[in-house]
Amino acid sequence: MNxxxxxxxxxxVETEVxxxxxxxxxxxxxxxxxxxxxxxxxxxxxxxxxxxxGAVSTYxxxxxxxxxxxxxxxxLLLPVTYFIQEMVVRLGIATGKGHAAxxxxxxxxxxxxxxxxxxxxxxxxxxxTEFAAIxxxxxxxxxxxxxxxxxxAAGLVLIAVTGSYRRWERIVVFLCMLDLVWFAIAxxxxxxxxxxxxxxxxxxxxxxxxxxxxxxxxxxIVGTTVAPWQLFFQQSCIADKRLRFxxxxxARLDTFLGACITITVAGCMMIAGNASHVxxxxxxxxxxxxxxxxxxxxxxxxxAILLMMINAAVLGTTAISLSSAWAYGEVRGWPHSLQxxxxxxxxxxxxxxxxVAAAAGLVLIPRAxxxxxxxxxxVLAGVMLPSAIIFLQLLLNDKELxxxxxxxxxxxxxxxxxxxxxxxxxxILAAQVAAPNLFPxx
Amino acid sequence: MATMTNPIEMQELxxxxxxxxxxxxxxxxxxxxxxxxxxxxxxxxxxSLLSLRAYLVLMMILVFYHxxxxxxxxxxxx
Numbered sequence: 001m002n003x004x005x006x007x008x009x010x011x012x013v014e015t016e017v018x019x020x021x022x023x024x025x026x027x028x029x030x031x032x033x034x035x036x037x038x039x040x041x042x043x044x045x046x047x048x049x050x051x052x053x054g055a056v057s058t059y060x061x062x063x064x065x066x067x068x069x070x071x072x073x074x075x076l077l078l079p080v081t082y083f084i085q086e087m088v089v090r091l092g093i094a095t096g097k098g099h100a101a102x103x104x105x106x107x108x109x110x111x112x113x114x115x116x117x118x119x120x121x122x123x124x125x126x127x128x129t130e131f132a133a134i135x136x137x138x139x140x141x142x143x144x145x146x147x148x149x150x151x152x153a154a155g156l157v158l159i160a161v162t163g164s165y166r167r168w169e170r171i172v173v174f175l176c177m178l179d180l181v182w183f184a185i186a187x188x189x190x191x192x193x194x195x196x197x198x199x200x201x202x203x204x205x206x207x208x209x210x211x212x213x214x215x216x217x218x219x220x221i222v223g224t225t226v227a228p229w230q231l232f233f234q235q236s237c238i239a240d241k242r243l244r245f246x247x248x249x250x251a252r253l254d255t256f257l258g259a260c261i262t263i264t265v266a267g268c269m270m271i272a273g274n275a276s277h278v279x280x281x282x283x284x285x286x287x288x289x290x291x292x293x294x295x296x297x298x299x300x301x302x303x304a305i306l307l308m309m310i311n312a313a314v315l316g317t318t319a320i321s322l323s324s325a326w327a328y329g330e331v332r333g334w335p336h337s338l339q340x341x342x343x344x345x346x347x348x349x350x351x352x353x354x355x356v357a358a359a360a361g362l363v364l365i366p367r368a369x370x371x372x373x374x375x376x377x378x379v380l381a382g383v384m385l386p387s388a389i390i391f392l393q394l395l396l397n398d399k400e401l402x403x404x405x406x407x408x409x410x411x412x413x414x415x416x417x418x419x420x421x422x423x424x425x426x427x428i429l430a431a432q433v434a435a436p437n438l439f440p441x442x
Numbered sequence: 443m444a445t446m447t448n449p450i451e452m453q454e455l456x457x458x459x460x461x462x463x464x465x466x467x468x469x470x471x472x473x474x475x476x477x478x479x480x481x482x483x484x485x486x487x488x489x490s491l492l493s494l495r496a497y498l499v500l501m502m503i504l505v506f507y508h509x510x511x512x513x514x515x516x517x518x519x520x
Contacts, residue, residue, distance in 0.1 A: 021462070
């Protein structure tokens, strides 16, 4: 049989159209469930990978310093993260192209280049923090990072180069599910339920008032919960998976479920940080926190937290490196799809490989202040976020491009509110850094 | 559940539902972005984006400064 050849907009290469292969089911419920299972993936992965090593550090530090007082901020970020990623879902499904490609096409080379440089800079720094966390965790597990880090880096490359999107997605969804261990960890350390409910639902200023350190941490929390790479990653992932217009509602559900999981897990990380503080430990980094928690629970929980740190870093690394590789491929016009073997998309895989290898190599430099680097990168992501969202907002209001999928007025109200709040937060940080005594402690 | 490979056979199934994985489906037509070209931007939008760019550069410098300050490089952070 002679099959037709077409050029895929997502990957930029000619591919063979093979006869469709479907599954036959006998009820609407089974159809809906199966369709969801097939569409499910990009939303869950982008959200759970967002709880990367930097997130583990930031949330646990927030819990250790401010107890359950900042839980309401995390809860508030649930609709924020969902609304932003939902826009990406619409853009990805409607155009079948990645975010970097859209910025280049609709804003031109100049703005496209800026967006790409911003993305690659924050992505690279974030990748360094992922491996920094792996380094910390391996040390506490008694594994030599000089062996463990390269091995994990090699594993990260291997899961991406199989030439099958589905294979990569299945492995990564499995790793996402492992994140649920955080629930067991939070449960085991006997969380103060009343404090948690109060901290989640009643916004209060933590003891000590509005200090630069608190502001820094709040922006880091925002920066780690809604990061610029997520916009690029999910849109490219949707394009690579070739989601269809009919998949829209399932892709939204996927994103919403992912957002719920990531926010709940973030809360568990804060609770873990709080527990170590309550037992009199001073927070230095999450690996040390795991050791501290192990001292009043048992060794299993110490190892569980350390392994969860590594898992978070692995998830973050694969997603962030892919967002870099997809963006680069889209902009340069290279073939860029996980469906392609290495020989057909060498540039795409080289960017992925270089991203992973360079970051892995850097963290093996001894005596770097890893926790500070991690927090600093989250803050940088936080201050760069409004800029990334503004481009997204402009694209989503582009009726010529999106037609009926363009933003409705209520979408714009929500998004501009998010952008304004993010700007205010970064301006407060700027004011506090420039004039530290502007907001004296209470 | 059965696996189907022939689209014609699938159309004949009226009492059943066929679910196709996006990667196994025939690629659907998307918005044609190639012919659209760059978005028309008013002068105010251009100025706003340029201001945003300048703000972002300043904020990045500020964050780097603050991180170095926290690391004790300037020797006055408690």
